[in-house]
Amino acid sequence: xxxxxRAMMHRSEVAVSVELQTQDMxxxxxxxxxxxxxxxxxxxxxxxxxxxxxxxxxxxxHRGYEKLAEVRSYAQMTALVNRIDWVSGFAxxxxxxxxxxKLMGIEAPERAQWIRLILTELFRISSHMVFTxxxxxxxxxxxxxxxxxxxxxxxxxxxxxxxxxxxHPNFNRVGGIKPAAGGGKTQKKVSMDIPExxxxxxxxxxxxxxxxxxxxxxxxxxxxLFKARxxxxxxxxxxxxxxxxxxxxxxxxxxxxxxLRKHEYHLPYDQVDFDVIxxxxxxxxxxxxxxxxxxxxxxxxxxxAIDKIPDGPLRAKAPRVLKVxxxxxxxxxxxPKGEFGYYLISEGGQxxxxxxxxxxxxxxxxxxxxxxxxxxxxxxxxxxxxxxxVLGDVDR
Amino acid sequence: xxxxxxxxxxxxxxxxLLFTVVLLLVWIERRIVAFMQNRLGPTRxxxxxxxxxxxxxxxxxxxxxxxxxxxxxxxxxxxxxMALVPAVLIFLVVPIGAPITIGGTEYTxxxxxxxxGVLYVLAMSSMAVYAIALxxxxxxxxxxxxxxxRSAAQMISYEAAMGLALVPVIMFNGxxxxxxxxxxQGATYFGFLPAWxxxxxxxxxxxxxxxxxxxxxxxxxxxxAEQEIVGGFHTEYSGFRFALFFLAEYINLFNMSAxxxxxxxxxxxxxxxxxxxxxxxxxxxxxxxxxxxxxFLFIWVRGTLPRMRYDQLMGFGWKRLIPVSLAWIILAMIAxxxxxxxxxxx
Amino acid sequence: xxxxxxxxxxxxxxGLWKGMWFTLKYLFTPVPTVMYPQEQEIPVPRARGVIAxxxxxxxxxxxxxxxxPDWCIYIEGHKEPKAPSKPGGRARTQNELDRFEIxxxxxxxxxxxxEVCPFDALYWSPEYExxxxxxxxxxxxxxxxxxxxxxxxEPPALEPQGESS
Numbered sequence: 001x002x003x004x005x006r007a008m009m010h011r012s013e014v015a016v017s018v019e020l021q022t023q024d025m026x027x028x029x030x031x032x033x034x035x036x037x038x039x040x041x042x043x044x045x046x047x048x049x050x051x052x053x054x055x056x057x058x059x060x061x062h063r064g065y066e067k068l069a070e071v072r073s074y075a076q077m078t079a080l081v082n083r084i085d086w087v088s089g090f091a092x093x094x095x096x097x098x099x100x101x102k103l104m105g106i107e108a109p110e111r112a113q114w115i116r117l118i119l120t121e122l123f124r125i126s127s128h129m130v131f132t133x134x135x136x137x138x139x140x141x142x143x144x145x146x147x148x149x150x151x152x153x154x155x156x157x158x159x160x161x162x163x164x165x166x167x168h169p170n171f172n173r174v175g176g177i178k179p180a181a182g183g184g185k186t187q188k189k190v191s192m193d194i195p196e197x198x199x200x201x202x203x204x205x206x207x208x209x210x211x212x213x214x215x216x217x218x219x220x221x222x223x224x225l226f227k228a229r230x231x232x233x234x235x236x237x238x239x240x241x242x243x244x245x246x247x248x249x250x251x252x253x254x255x256x257x258x259x260l261r262k263h264e265y266h267l268p269y270d271q272v273d274f275d276v277i278x279x280x281x282x283x284x285x286x287x288x289x290x291x292x293x294x295x296x297x298x299x300x301x302x303x304x305a306i307d308k309i310p311d312g313p314l315r316a317k318a319p320r321v322l323k324v325x326x327x328x329x330x331x332x333x334x335x336p337k338g339e340f341g342y343y344l345i346s347e348g349g350q351x352x353x354x355x356x357x358x359x360x361x362x363x364x365x366x367x368x369x370x371x372x373x374x375x376x377x378x379x380x381x382x383x384x385x386x387x388x389x390v391l392g393d394v395d396r
Numbered sequence: 397x398x399x400x401x402x403x404x405x406x407x408x409x410x411x412x413l414l415f416t417v418v419l420l421l422v423w424i425e426r427r428i429v430a431f432m433q434n435r436l437g438p439t440r441x442x443x444x445x446x447x448x449x450x451x452x453x454x455x456x457x458x459x460x461x462x463x464x465x466x467x468x469x470x471x472x473x474x475x476x477x478m479a480l481v482p483a484v485l486i487f488l489v490v491p492i493g494a495p496i497t498i499g500g501t502e503y504t505x506x507x508x509x510x511x512x513g514v515l516y517v518l519a520m521s522s523m524a525v526y527a528i529a530l531x532x533x534x535x536x537x538x539x540x541x542x543x544x545x546r547s548a549a550q551m552i553s554y555e556a557a558m559g560l561a562l563v564p565v566i567m568f569n570g571x572x573x574x575x576x577x578x579x580x581q582g583a584t585y586f587g588f589l590p591a592w593x594x595x596x597x598x599x600x601x602x603x604x605x606x607x608x609x610x611x612x613x614x615x616x617x618x619x620x621a622e623q624e625i626v627g628g629f630h631t632e633y634s635g636f637r638f639a640l641f642f643l644a645e646y647i648n649l650f651n652m653s654a655x656x657x658x659x660x661x662x663x664x665x666x667x668x669x670x671x672x673x674x675x676x677x678x679x680x681x682x683x684x685x686x687x688x689x690x691x692f693l694f695i696w697v698r699g700t701l702p703r704m705r706y707d708q709l710m711g712f713g714w715k716r717l718i719p720v721s722l723a724w725i726i727l728a729m730i731a732x733x734x735x736x737x738x739x740x741x742x
Numbered sequence: 743x744x745x746x747x748x749x750x751x752x753x754x755x756x757g758l759w760k761g762m763w764f765t766l767k768y769l770f771t772p773v774p775t776v777m778y779p780q781e782q783e784i785p786v787p788r789a790r791g792v793i794a795x796x797x798x799x800x801x802x803x804x805x806x807x808x809x810x811p812d813w814c815i816y817i818e819g820h821k822e823p824k825a826p827s828k829p830g831g832r833a834r835t836q837n838e839l840d841r842f843e844i845x846x847x848x849x850x851x852x853x854x855x856x857e858v859c860p861f862d863a864l865y866w867s868p869e870y871e872x873x874x875x876x877x878x879x880x881x882x883x884x885x886x887x888x889x890x891x892x893x894x895x896e897p898p899a900l901e902p903q904g905e906s907s
Contacts, residue, residue: 025538027538027539027542028538033626034626035624048545049542049546049706049707072811073809075809075854076809076811076852076854079811079850079852079853079854080811083850136702139702139703140614140615140617140701140702140703141700141701141702141703142429142433142699143429143432143433143699143700143765145433146433146434146435147433147434147768150434150774157786160785160786160788160789161786161788161898162788163788164786164788164789164790164853164866165790165851168850168851168852170852170853170854178857192788193900193901194900194901195787195788195898195899195900195901196898196899196900196901196902197901198901199901215764218760218761218764219700219761219764219765220702220761221757222756222757222760222761223701223702223757223758223760223761224755224757224758225615225701225702225703225704225758226702226757227757228704228705228708229702229703229704229705229708376705376706376707377542377624377625377706378618378624378703378705378706379705380624381624428769431768431769431770431771431773432765432766432768432769433768434768434771434773434774435773435775436773436775436777439777696762696765696766697762699765700758700761700762700764700765701758701761
């Protein structure tokens with residue numbers, strides 16, 4: 001083969017490759033897109049249907065909670081923090097209250113702690129049910145949404161029967177749970193203890209929730225099309241998950257069996273028996289599966305807790321006007337979505353000096369550019385949904 | 397002149413029938429899917445919400461039809477019409493009942509019987525892809541573009557599978573006229589089993605699957621996958637132009653169900669008895685009953701299954717359906733040969 | 743605990759059939775829908791529907807307005823001389839409530855005002871049918887808030903093992 005011929009070959013190959021090179025298209029996904037769970041914006045470079053890079057643009061729902069905390073009293077902040085992650089309001093309320101309690105040197109009475117535990121688990125069930133219902137929807141199956149949300153409604157009814165709120169319970173108070181309100185004489189607002197029949201209703205509802213998980217198994221988990229869409233899609237290996245600071249079910253689905261409920265005992269989780277669910281695959285299917293199993297574990301916890309709940313007062317002695325002594329503390333808890341923490345600095349007085357919120361979804365979202373590199377546009381939806389973030393939690 | 401009047405009357409009847417059926421179809425789908433999802437669906441407009449589609453249509457009619465800045469205006473305006481026209485045209489060759497004889501003249505219950513009916517049907521259903529591709533491209537927007545590219549690839553590849561699935565039917569019945577195919581299925585096996593083409597089971601399965609892709613229905617509704625590419629090709633359409641796409645989609649759904657019945661389930665064939673009028677009506681009832689059974693299958697699948705991914709869909713089409721239909725064609729060829737010429741060694 | 747993956751079943755699609763059977767079963771299952779305007783669900787007694795006011799109990803102390811996180815309570819009052827409690831005693835004054843308005847377009851239903859009221863003038867009512875066509879109409883005054891007082895239910899009975907101390 002002569003050099004000339006080789007050069008010609010070379011040139012022709014170059015010509016071909018240049019001809020086939022196409023320009024990447026910038027695809028703006030969001031902020032208003034059906035599957036971005038609110039107002040997330042992804043700037044994706046796509047080559048046909050294949051994504052070459054993704055950059056999440058966040059902040060469309062920034063409500064300034066950290067700054068707001070500096071001008072609101074602790075009681076007012078309690079009402080605000082459960083709006084950060086609105087799907088699991090109570091679970092983000094507890095660490096904040098515990099942080100204040102720890103700084104003030106108050107400990108909630110046992111009964112209050114058990115009620116906190118039950119409500120946290122109910123919110124975990126509710127949050128995971130939102131996921132198991134809406135995730136198939138993102139893959140195009142509409143039916144599971146209605147069947148799962150129907151049962152979730154029963155859980156929300158329980159929460160409402162106890163706290164009065166469905167999404168934003170605002171039920172924690174420093175030193176316990178919501179007390180006999182006000183100092184008046186009438187009997188109309190005496191106590192917010194467990195209403196009559198609530199425990200039985202909980203037992204019944206938990207059965208329905210278990211039934212609902214079986215329905216999810218029938219409709220979704222075993223479905224071959226669902227598996228085809230999720231198995232092996234968006235694989236996050238365990239070490240990458242740790243590197244990016246993933247937590248909660250997303251981390252456990254990557255094979256890292258780390259659950260804060262087993263490590264941080266500001267609620268009596270050590271007295272109930274439950275398993276930490278984890279799966280080795282790290283793909284979308286495992287993330288779905290872990291959450292579905294966690295609903296079952298939470299049901300187990302709730303059923304144990306309503307048998308173990310002790311008698312006693314609901315609230316420790318706490319001053320009416322909260323003045324938190326000088327100091328700083330970091331308290332974290334296992335939110336349904338992962339680790340949710342508050343770094344609270346108090347300079348004394350009625351307001352926090354600084355409140356840093358370690359919100360779960362923000363960290364979970366950060367892996368998106370890495371995991372979506374080279375994925376297809378439909379996979380983007382599958383992966384994004386499987387990370388289960390709430391935009392209010394991302395932007396705070 | 398009389399022929400012309402007959403054709404005109406038939407066309408008008410077919411048109412009215414088609415649109416009535418489609419209005420009903422949308423309502424039926426919404427109600428059935430709703431019940432599958434344990435809810436009620438539309439109940440307020442008219443008795444049991446039966447007028448809901450009409451209400452929606454009126455709403456779309458009176459809505460402003462926006463034309464975005466960056467569209468190719470002529471193609472953008474033409475695309476909805478291009479979607480609707482072939483959809484309506486397909487129905488013209490579908491026989492919906494047995495021929496009826498009034499005053500010595502025989503009238504067929506189809507607008508026209510083409511001797512190349514099968515080819516005509518395939519050609520018309522291929523036209524739909526132009527509408528969708530052009531709608532997406534002319535919108536001058538990215539999501540519609542993605543949708544139209546998807547639709548072009550998807551519909552072309554499933555068109556092939558669909559055509560191949562029909563080859564054994566044509567060989568078996570020895571005709572490409574739809575009326576002829578239905579006639580040919582009138583016979584019985586052993587005196588009681590209807591000789592419907594459903595005995596060509598692989599063809600039937602391939603045809604039904606390809607039909608799902610051809611009509612852009614779940615689980616192959618990638619073209620308008622809401623969760624991925626918003627509205628797909630009709631993202632930029634609003635008002636009545638959107639309504640035309642919507643209408644075309646449901647007409648296609650009905651057409652494809654009707655064609656399945658014609659090709660595989662014996663068309664209007666069924667036990668006929670009683671006075672003459674009943675003998676005219678019964679086949680029509682059979683035809684619609686069978687068609688709505690297939691429509692129910694469509695709805696049922698939509699109510700259950702998640703969407704496939706684009707590459708999986710293409711892989712499924714080219715790697716599974718087309719080889720299967722090719723192999724089946726060869727088998728059917730041998731079978732037909734044996735039936736006609738006897739065993740090769742005999 | 744690994745997620746179960748049955749790769750074997752790729753051709754028979756048992757999962758698809760199971761799902762199809764499920765939806766078919768629900769096609770013939772009664773629907774739990776409550777047709778809203780004709781029939782209504784009764785909210786739980788603790789439901790935070792709307793805040794009711796007992797104007798007689800209010801002493802215009804402004805605690806609720808001050809504690810409200812988004813300042814949606816507007817209160818105005820004046821001092822009214824009151825006859826001395828016993829003849830010859832000192833003439834006293836009493837705070838009279840002129841205006842008590844809650845802007846429900848701002849209210850976030852946290853219940854802090856109900857909780858801080860030291861005179862039991864505010865209550866939660868589960869009433870929820872007060873939507874309006876105009877946002878401005880969501881500001882409800884004294885009289886409307888008093889009307890809601892009648893809808894305040896008795897608090898639910900508690901589980902017997904409850905707070906005994």
